[in-house]
Amino acid sequence: MFQVKKGPHLAVLLGCILYGMTGLFLAGINNLPITSIIFYRLFFGLAFIFTFLLATGRLGELKPGKRKFRLLLQGVIVTVNMFFYFLCVRETCFSVAILLEYTAPIYVMLASPFVLKEKVGKESIAALFLAIAGVYLVIRPEGGFGASDFSGSQLTGIASGLFAGILLAVIIMNVRVLKRDHSEFAIAFWGTAVSCILMLPFASETSFSVLAPNLSTLAAFGIVSVGIGGVLTTIGYANLESQTGSLLALIEPVAGxxxxxxxxxxxxxxxxxxxxxxxxxxxxxxxxxxxxxxAMNFTNFTDPAEVTEKY
Known part of the structure; x- marks a missing residue:
């Protein structure tokens, strides 16, 4: 039982802290293209979620409910989000990419009153300004961002980063809608599964001799960030107003x-x-x-009496 009053808040924070370990895992992976890293990260995370549900006798939760197309779309959007985020990293730098990615709370706060009928409170607005300012200071390079940082092909990177931020906002809000008909585990599993299938062509990019020394790190990366972190953030996003979840997600760059x-x-x-x-x-x-x-009940996420949502 997960009966902590602030359980959803804690789930997002813990999940994003685990996401923040990305740099540690990447430092231990050698000679692999980023596309292969993404695929195996997804694969091992998906395997972990499936194994957990199998061991606990809860595979029935994976049966898709209504809005199957929206569930499929979640995985597609996650994959496209990763593509544009890493394109931004390649064309600019990690600092600019993560700053643009985490403009997502702005879009959520603008769209959620219309899409999800959520009210925007004064606390959320104040937290948004604090968080965006904080993220800027966290990733700001020595001497600040100069004009030379935003020229040539880097404009493509900036546009990609902004689009990645919009997609992240869509992902967060879509979880709230999917929660009406699916458990959090189903949302996390099928979203990851679709992403994994879409990234499958990149699985053969790397020879086994190069892949083998990295398998243990890739497995740990997938289990921690996608398997555990992905499920925790999905639990939080599903049971919080989307603007609150998106603001809490800003803990990720701080954890990093x-x-x-x-x-x-x-x-x-x-x-x-x-x-x-x-x-x-x-x-x-x-x-x-x-x-x-x-309060959330880990034994049955789909019980309609557990979570009352207003739309």
Whole structure:
């Protein structure tokens, strides 16, 4: 039983902290193209979710309900989101890419009143400004972003990053709609499965001799970020207002900075520290002022009496 009052908030935070470990896993993977890394990350995460449901006798939860097309669309959008995000990383840099990706709360806050009939509270608006400012400080390069950072092909990267942010907002809001007919595990499983199938052509890009030394790291990467992190964030997004979930997700770049500092020895500037504090304050603000849903029951996510949603 998961009867903590702020359970959905905690689920998003924990899931995004696990996502924030991406840098640690990538540092341990050698000589693999990013497309192969994405595929095997998805594959091992999907295998973990399936094994967990099989071991707990809950495979019945995977039976698709209504809105099957929307469930399929979730996986497609996740894959396209990854493509444009990594295109932004390639054409600009990681700092710019993650800043643009996490403009998602802005789009969620603009769209959710119309799409999901959610109200935008003063706390959410204040948290949004704090969080965006914090993320900017976290990823801001030494000396700031110069005009040279946004020229030539990098304009394509910027456009890709902005589009990735819009897609992330769609993913978060779509989870709320899918929750009406599917369990959180079904949403996470089928979204990952579709993404994995779409990335299947890239599985053979790498020879087994190159792949073999990286298998254990790839397996851990998939289980931690997609298997556990993906399910936790899906649980949170499904049971929180989308604007609250998207703001809490901004903890991911902060977690990434923390892991890089502690485990990879990356220096932490004063500006980065200030940014981390701002994001944490924003997370606390929405956690204490957001409208929590009723307690979640891990034994039966699809019981309509568990979560009352207003649309």
């Amino acid at each position: 900075v923390f892991f890089d500092l502690v485990f990879l020895g990356v220096a932490l500037s004063t500006g980065t520290l200030a940014g981390c504090v701002l994001v944490l304050v924003a997370a606390i603000l929405v956690s204490f002022n957001g409208s929590p849903k009723p």
